[in-house]
């Protein structure tokens with residue numbers, strides 16, 4: 001009998017000891033007890049690891065020292081104990097303070113402990129979930145960025161499709177105007193009317209071009225570009241754009257790396273930024289700068305940063321995330337189309353870069369285009385841009401009959417004989433018949449083979465045959481990437497002539 005009691009007592013002692021060892025040894029949780037007033041009465045290794053206090057330092061101290069000063073001033077620790085008593089449990093995620101004063105994001109649970117109906121203290125469990133919280137925040141941020149880029153992608157697809165059709169129309173209008181101009185002779189009224197149509201077509205072409213850049217569907221001719229040289233080349237255009245009230249200041253660092261971009265797109269982007277800066281101010285200085293930049297500094301990439309900085313109105317924070325949207329403008333009707341920054345955005349991304357905005361209301365705005373560095377030195381390109389009288393037979397591959405008619409007209413005016421087919425398969429048959437001196441093909445065509453496929457095939461079977469591709473836009477055009485020259489639609493007669501003259505023969 002007596003022996004049994006002893007055994008039981010030993011067992012109980014043993015189990016209590018094990019339990020204490022367990023609690024003390026848990027390293028990932030701070031597990032400890034408070035007395036009914038909130039004074040710490042026990043402490044485990046997890047508490048020491050998470051909060052930094054050894055048991056001797058903390059036992060006997062009030063637990064409110066784990067709270068931030070603000071929480072303490074607001075009576076949060078006392079409130080937590082009261083809620084634990086009233087509701088049987090208190091749970092919270094919030095900032096807590098370590099011994100060294102640093103903060104951590106804690107998950108806290110407080111349970112009241114009763115013995116014979118009387119409160120004898122609290123069990124407190126604290127976990128450090130700072131990392132989890134940071135991961136969560138990062139995830140949310142990524143979701144937001146993804147949503148933003150998906151929105152822009154969707155808009156891009158929509159605008160790209162519309163602009164593509166529009167370009168074919170413009171091609172027909174501008175080509176026909178050219179023909180009519182010759183036909184009407186020098187009747188001033190008709191000539192004036194035709195000039196008006198011509199002007200409107202150009203404006204239309206520049207709008208669709210901005211849209212296509214935004215949609216990243218613009219067919220581009222990337223080439224190595226010396227930034228300093230290019231900025232210098234557009235100086236006059238920019239000067240003319242800003243007028244006399246505003247001064248342009250150029251600050252191009254020495255030894256700026258070359259970049260790989262489409263020259264026309266690059267210049268358009270600069271003009272768009274400078275015009276925006278001008279519109280935001282009544283007078284003052286616009287600073288255009290360029291320098292090398294290695295963001296992150298971890299060799300993740302060498303970039304050239306090109307900034308346009310003004311001292312104008314600045315951009316309100318609530319519209320900051322809209323300014324790149326196509327057709328977003330705060331300008332009065334007729335003053336802005338809301339496509340300038342869309343072009344800048346599309347251009348930068350197509351070139352493998354990005355755009356950054358820093359703006360403060362009432363102070364000014366700095367927009368920076370970051371473009372990846374091009375490794376090799378810019379190739380000197382000396383092209384003879386004379387409009388030569390053409391001769392020989394051109395095989396025109398174009399599926400749209402109206403565009404084909406216009407293109408035929410232009411080619412014939414340049415002196416070429418034209419043979420016309422509507423798809424790649426027919427083109428191959430025609431080439432086999434011989435007598436073709438040059439192939440001029442649209443890229444986007446129905447059928448198994450598109451213009452690029454045709455060009456690649458011809459290059460293999462007829463290496464000496466010059467090929468010029470044309471496109472209003474195309475994702476395929478992006479794949480061309482310098483393999484074949486591309487003429488952008490809508491093109492004018494002198495552009496067509498020049499593009500043919502440039503062809504390697």
Ligand SMILES: Nc1ncnc2c1ncn2[C@@H]1O[C@H](COP(=O)(O)OP(=O)(O)OP(=O)(O)O)[C@@H](O)[C@H]1O
Nearest residue numbers: 276277280314323329330336337338339340341365
């Ligand atoms: N430098 C700037 N300072 C203040 N606001 C700016 C600046 N640049 C752009 N914005 C704001 O962003 C909007 C969109 O600019 P974006 O260039 O895309 O279109 P826009 O200038 O209104 O029209 P568009 O360029 O097509 O003629 C502007 O209407 C303006 O509210």
Ligand SMILES: [Mg+2]
Nearest residue numbers: 272276340341
């Ligand atoms: Mg603008």
